[in-house]
Amino acid sequence: MKKLYVIAGCNGAGKTTASYTILPEILDCKEFVNADEIARGISPFQPEKVGIEAGRMMLKRIKNLLEAGESFAFETTLSTRSYVTFIEKATKLSYQVTCLFFLLDSEELAISRVATRVKEGGHHIPEEVIRRRYKSGLKNFFNLFLPRVDNWLFVNNSGDSYEIIAEGSMNEITVNNVLQWKELKEKYYGN
Template structure:
């Protein structure tokens, strides 16, 4: 059975950084589709100018991988419901779909991390977009994506080391490992 890993969380949550370790080393998944990395490959000095084109390339690559029944992962903020049908389709094609969500304790921390990334030469996201995606992504995780995927896990990635907060599987079988953090996360949506 092929595996699809969705690496999710707000901007600045550490999705890309973590993916480079978790996917190849822990999950033995060698294919990672990332629109930001594609944009950087198309236009290293102004990746924001090719973000739409990078998004199209990403979706085409995902379609190719699904057709080939390859293991792969991709990252998203989950700020829209656009991946819901794609994940449902992947499951129909026999994929096991796992969602790994990286949560940050505040939108201010997300903004600070993006600012730090920009200072190191990374891509910028406007503060208003970070705010919108922070709230929508978390809400969509709870109201849309938890029910679609086969299994999920949510980490608090606010500190140097991520803390596994809860794990679950469809239909809404939840094991909470840190009640205090789970209450905080569920209360922020």
């Protein structure tokens, strides 16, 4: 079966780091499309200057993989609606679509993680962009993406080890941290 993995979460949530282990070793997914990695390939010393070009290349690569019927994963903050179309197309093409969402407890933690990444040579993201993406990514997860994917896993990656908050499919939801899941749904679902 063709599979599409959507690796989602705010900036600094650990999406890329987790993907390099989860995708090839656990999910047997060898194709990972990531705009940040594409940007580093174009301009290793100033990837932030080629972000738009890298984003276009990423969208083209996703389109080509869907048309070729390849299993693959892509990374996103889910802060825009743009990937809804790809997920709907993948579903029509008989892909099994799974979303892995990595949560951080706060916008401040996301900002701190990005600052640490910059000190280690990673790319900078303005604080206001991190805050906007944090909120819109959660809203879009609950309102746009959750109803459209076959399976999903919602992981808190704030601490030294991760915690699976909830997981589900079209027919079933298992909630492991009832309080946090309830708070997030109340804050972001339907808003």
